[in-house]
Amino acid sequence: MDLISTDTLTDAQIADILDSADRFLEDNRSGRVHDPLTGRIVFNLFYENSTRTLMSFSTAAHRLGASVITLPVEHSSVKKGETIEDTARTLNEMRPDVLVTRHGENGAPARIAAIMDCPVINAGDGTNEHPTQALLDAATIRSRFRRIEGLKVAICGDIVHSRVAHSNTKLLARLGATVRLGGPEKLVPEGAFTVDEAIEGADVVMMLRVQRERLEEELGDAPGEYLRRYGLTAERLARASPGAVVMHPGPMNRGIEMESAIADDPKRSLIALQVEYGVAVRMACLELVLA
Ligand code: NCD
Secondary structure (H helix, E strand, C coil), X not given: CCECCHHHCCHHXXXXXXXXXXXXXXXXXXXXXXXXCCCCEEEEEECCCCCHHHXXXXXXXXXXCCEEEEECHHHCHHHHCCCHHHHHHHHHHCCCCEEEEEECCCCHHHHHHHHXXXXXXEEEECCCECHHHHHHHHHHHHHHHCCCCCCEEEEECCCCCCHHHHHHHHHHHHCCCEEEEECCHHHCCCCCECHHHHHCCCCEEEECCCCHHHCCCCCCCCCCHHHHHHCECHHHHCCCCCCCEEECCCCCCECCCEXXXXXXXXXXXXXXXXXXXXXXXXXXXXXXXXX
């Protein structure tokens, strides 16, 4: 099976991934290696930059005993004009056991999956989907609150360009949370809230990066203006519920989306835990697609 969107996962599969991730998180902390994927080969094919997603997929594969091969796309035949389809056909003939891919174009992982004989996992496509991010965020929230159902989640920032917002909104709502989107008027869909409105009473405040590389025209904000008007300051966070936690999928622009002190507050910030669940959830996803 492929994992292109969480939409195709059953409720039971989602529950399984979240439960396995709790166990894998402890295993990864203690460096325990499992070997269900010994002899399997994982290909990473990332057409867009990545730190967390790429490294956590690789770590996850190694912890399960698999071998990982990452194509350095910048130095590959992609730069000689090879199409996505031809690259996929070529890689398919090498018989990997799973292919993990990220691409700037919406739908590219699905096109690759249509060619590959092995399972394909979407590690983020354009502004469309980022299913493993949504799963790791759900696992992180659940580990803190012991539930997702009934929680109020505010997702704030550049919503229109965010595959993270898109995938999270769907998955968290499916798991029973109420999701409110907020951000600058130019960066949110119709019907969204202001940042202040979205944060009001929220249990979880998830801030997103302004994806300046995807903007058609510059925001034109003066230095410090974004944080003051739309970012997470202590003053704004005071509107959230008293025990509210703060999340960010990364990469974070300190002092723009969020005051640095909030990001580093061990009582409120789940940002480091998100990274840990990134490995654990991807272990669970690799196991699921290869089962
Ligand atoms: C995000 C992405 O690439 O979709 N990062 C991530 O995977 N953790 C968000 C972003 O680039 O801002």
